[in-house]
Amino acid sequence: MAKLKVLNAYCGIGGNRKLWQDVEVTAIENNLDIANIYKDFFPKDKVYVEDAHQYLLDHYQEDIVENAKQKNITKGIMKNQKSLFGGEYDEEVWKKEWRGMPEFIQEKQEVYAKIIFRFDNEEDLQEFAKIIGQKLTNKTKSAWYPFRSHWGNNKK
Numbered sequence: 524m525a526k527l528k529v530l531n532a533y534c535g536i537g538g539n540r541k542l543w544q545d546v547e548v549t550a551i552e553n554n555l556d557i558a559n560i561y562k563d564f565f566p567k568d569k570v571y572v573e574d575a576h577q578y579l580l581d582h583y584q585e586d587i588v589e590n591a592k593q594k595n596i597t598k599g600i601m602k603n604q605k606s607l608f609g610g611e612y613d614e615e616v617w618k619k620e621w622r623g624m625p626e627f628i629q630e631k632q633e634v635y636a637k638i639i640f641r642f643d644n645e646e647d648l649q650e651f652a653k654i655i656g657q658k659l660t661n662k663t664k665s666a667w668y669p670f671r672s673h674w675g676n677n678k679k
Protein backbone atom coordinates (compact mmCIF):
# COMPACT_ATOMS: atom_id res chain seq x y z
CA MET A 524 0.00 0.00 0.00
CA ALA A 525 1.29 3.44 -0.93
CA LYS A 526 2.31 5.75 1.88
CA LEU A 527 0.09 8.58 3.04
CA LYS A 528 1.28 11.91 1.65
CA VAL A 529 1.63 14.75 4.12
CA LEU A 530 2.17 18.44 3.43
CA ASN A 531 4.34 19.85 6.23
CA ALA A 532 3.85 23.58 5.66
CA TYR A 533 5.92 25.96 7.85
CA CYS A 534 8.01 22.91 8.68
CA GLY A 535 10.75 24.68 10.64
CA ILE A 536 13.41 22.18 11.66
CA GLY A 537 10.77 19.46 11.90
CA GLY A 538 9.73 19.16 15.53
CA ASN A 539 6.31 17.75 14.61
CA ARG A 540 7.81 15.66 11.85
CA LYS A 541 9.67 13.55 14.39
CA LEU A 542 6.31 12.14 15.49
CA TRP A 543 5.25 10.90 12.03
CA GLN A 544 6.21 7.52 10.70
CA ASP A 545 5.69 5.74 7.43
CA VAL A 546 4.53 8.83 5.55
CA GLU A 547 5.71 10.61 2.41
CA VAL A 548 6.34 14.23 3.30
CA THR A 549 6.58 17.42 1.28
CA ALA A 550 7.95 20.13 3.56
CA ILE A 551 7.79 23.87 2.94
CA GLU A 552 10.00 26.39 4.70
CA ASN A 553 10.87 29.86 3.45
CA ASN A 554 14.12 30.21 5.39
CA LEU A 555 16.97 28.45 3.59
CA ASP A 556 19.11 27.91 6.71
CA ILE A 557 16.20 26.34 8.58
CA ALA A 558 15.25 24.26 5.54
CA ASN A 559 18.81 22.91 5.38
CA ILE A 560 18.62 21.77 9.02
CA TYR A 561 15.29 20.09 8.30
CA LYS A 562 16.81 18.35 5.27
CA ASP A 563 19.66 17.02 7.42
CA PHE A 564 17.14 15.55 9.88
CA PHE A 565 14.83 14.15 7.21
CA PRO A 566 16.79 13.53 4.01
CA LYS A 567 14.00 11.50 2.41
CA ASP A 568 11.45 14.32 2.61
CA LYS A 569 10.97 16.68 -0.33
CA VAL A 570 11.87 20.13 0.98
CA TYR A 571 10.94 23.30 -0.87
CA VAL A 572 12.26 26.70 0.16
CA GLU A 573 9.35 28.98 -0.61
CA ASP A 574 6.24 30.61 0.76
CA ALA A 575 4.02 27.91 2.25
CA HIS A 576 0.80 29.78 1.66
CA GLN A 577 1.59 30.24 -2.02
CA TYR A 578 2.59 26.57 -2.28
CA LEU A 579 -0.76 25.57 -0.84
CA LEU A 580 -2.63 27.86 -3.22
CA ASP A 581 -0.71 26.41 -6.17
CA HIS A 582 -0.92 22.73 -5.23
CA TYR A 583 -3.74 21.92 -2.85
CA GLN A 584 -5.97 20.34 -5.43
CA GLU A 585 -3.38 17.99 -6.87
CA ASP A 586 -1.63 17.07 -3.63
CA ILE A 587 -4.32 17.03 -1.00
CA VAL A 588 -7.57 16.13 -2.69
CA GLU A 589 -5.97 13.61 -5.06
CA ASN A 590 -4.06 11.99 -2.24
CA ALA A 591 -7.12 11.79 -0.05
CA LYS A 592 -9.04 10.08 -2.84
CA GLN A 593 -6.24 7.61 -3.49
CA LYS A 594 -5.89 6.71 0.17
CA ASN A 595 -9.62 6.22 0.46
CA ILE A 596 -9.88 8.65 3.36
CA THR A 597 -12.59 10.44 1.44
CA LYS A 598 -15.38 8.72 3.36
CA GLY A 599 -17.27 11.10 5.57
CA ILE A 600 -14.77 13.91 5.19
CA MET A 601 -14.03 14.42 1.54
CA LYS A 602 -16.65 12.34 -0.24
CA ASN A 603 -17.29 13.75 -3.70
CA GLN A 604 -15.11 16.65 -2.77
CA LYS A 605 -13.98 18.90 -5.57
CA SER A 606 -12.36 21.57 -3.46
CA LEU A 607 -10.56 21.84 -0.13
CA PHE A 608 -13.70 22.97 1.70
CA GLY A 609 -16.33 20.71 0.20
CA GLY A 610 -18.12 19.51 -2.96
CA GLU A 611 -19.51 22.77 -4.14
CA TYR A 612 -17.87 25.66 -2.36
CA ASP A 613 -19.71 26.19 0.87
CA GLU A 614 -18.79 29.43 2.56
CA GLU A 615 -20.26 28.27 5.88
CA VAL A 616 -18.01 25.22 6.31
CA TRP A 617 -14.83 27.11 7.13
CA LYS A 618 -16.68 29.36 9.56
CA LYS A 619 -17.47 26.31 11.73
CA GLU A 620 -13.75 25.43 11.91
CA TRP A 621 -12.45 28.97 12.33
CA ARG A 622 -13.42 29.57 15.95
CA GLY A 623 -11.23 31.83 18.04
CA MET A 624 -8.66 32.25 15.29
CA PRO A 625 -7.13 35.62 14.37
CA GLU A 626 -8.80 37.38 11.49
CA PHE A 627 -7.14 36.83 8.13
CA ILE A 628 -8.26 38.63 5.00
CA GLN A 629 -6.71 37.65 1.70
CA GLU A 630 -6.97 40.56 -0.70
CA LYS A 631 -7.00 39.57 -4.34
CA GLN A 632 -3.49 40.24 -5.57
CA GLU A 633 -3.17 41.48 -9.10
CA VAL A 634 0.21 40.60 -10.56
CA TYR A 635 1.72 43.26 -12.81
CA ALA A 636 4.19 40.88 -14.44
CA LYS A 637 5.17 37.21 -14.11
CA ILE A 638 8.47 36.26 -15.73
CA ILE A 639 10.18 32.87 -15.97
CA PHE A 640 14.00 33.08 -15.66
CA ARG A 641 16.10 30.08 -16.71
CA PHE A 642 19.52 29.23 -15.23
CA ASP A 643 22.08 26.81 -16.62
CA ASN A 644 23.82 26.23 -13.30
CA GLU A 645 23.86 26.89 -9.55
CA GLU A 646 26.41 29.68 -9.89
CA ASP A 647 24.16 31.69 -12.21
CA LEU A 648 21.16 31.08 -9.95
CA GLN A 649 23.04 32.31 -6.87
CA GLU A 650 24.36 35.34 -8.75
CA PHE A 651 20.79 36.26 -9.60
CA ALA A 652 19.66 35.61 -6.01
CA LYS A 653 22.36 37.99 -4.82
CA ILE A 654 21.25 40.69 -7.26
CA ILE A 655 17.66 40.59 -6.02
CA GLY A 656 18.75 40.03 -2.40
CA GLN A 657 16.71 36.86 -1.84
CA LYS A 658 17.39 33.23 -1.08
CA LEU A 659 16.68 31.07 -4.13
CA THR A 660 17.34 27.39 -4.78
CA ASN A 661 16.58 25.10 -7.69
CA LYS A 662 13.44 24.13 -5.75
CA THR A 663 12.08 27.68 -5.60
CA LYS A 664 8.97 27.83 -7.73
CA SER A 665 8.05 31.48 -7.42
CA ALA A 666 9.02 34.61 -5.54
CA TRP A 667 7.91 38.18 -5.22
CA TYR A 668 10.11 41.16 -5.88
CA PRO A 669 10.41 43.05 -3.61
CA PHE A 670 10.21 40.05 -1.24
CA ARG A 671 6.76 39.44 0.14
CA SER A 672 5.42 36.81 2.48
CA HIS A 673 1.73 36.14 2.87
CA TRP A 674 2.15 35.96 6.64
CA GLY A 675 3.81 39.30 7.13
CA ASN A 676 7.22 37.74 7.69
CA ASN A 677 9.44 39.95 5.61
CA LYS A 678 12.65 38.12 6.44
CA LYS A 679 14.41 37.18 3.18
Ligand SMILES: C[S@@+](CC[C@H](N)C(=O)[O-])C[C@H]1O[C@@H](n2cnc3c(N)ncnc32)[C@H](O)[C@@H]1O
Pocket residue numbers: 532533534535536537538539540551552553554557573574575576672673674676
Ligand atom coordinates in the same frame (compact mmCIF):
# COMPACT_ATOMS: atom_id res chain seq x y z
C1 LIG B 1 6.88 27.65 14.54
S1 LIG B 1 7.99 27.21 13.27
C2 LIG B 1 7.42 25.64 12.77
C3 LIG B 1 7.68 24.55 13.72
C4 LIG B 1 7.47 23.19 13.14
N1 LIG B 1 6.07 22.96 12.78
C5 LIG B 1 7.96 22.14 14.08
O1 LIG B 1 7.20 21.25 14.44
O2 LIG B 1 9.15 22.19 14.44
C6 LIG B 1 7.43 28.16 11.89
C7 LIG B 1 8.34 28.07 10.70
O3 LIG B 1 7.67 28.59 9.58
C8 LIG B 1 8.59 29.32 8.79
N2 LIG B 1 7.80 30.26 8.01
C9 LIG B 1 7.29 31.46 8.40
N3 LIG B 1 6.58 32.02 7.42
C10 LIG B 1 6.64 31.14 6.38
C11 LIG B 1 6.09 31.14 5.08
N4 LIG B 1 5.34 32.16 4.65
N5 LIG B 1 6.33 30.09 4.27
C12 LIG B 1 7.08 29.05 4.71
N6 LIG B 1 7.62 28.97 5.94
C13 LIG B 1 7.41 30.02 6.76
C14 LIG B 1 9.54 29.95 9.79
O4 LIG B 1 10.79 30.22 9.20
C15 LIG B 1 9.62 28.85 10.86
O5 LIG B 1 10.72 28.01 10.64
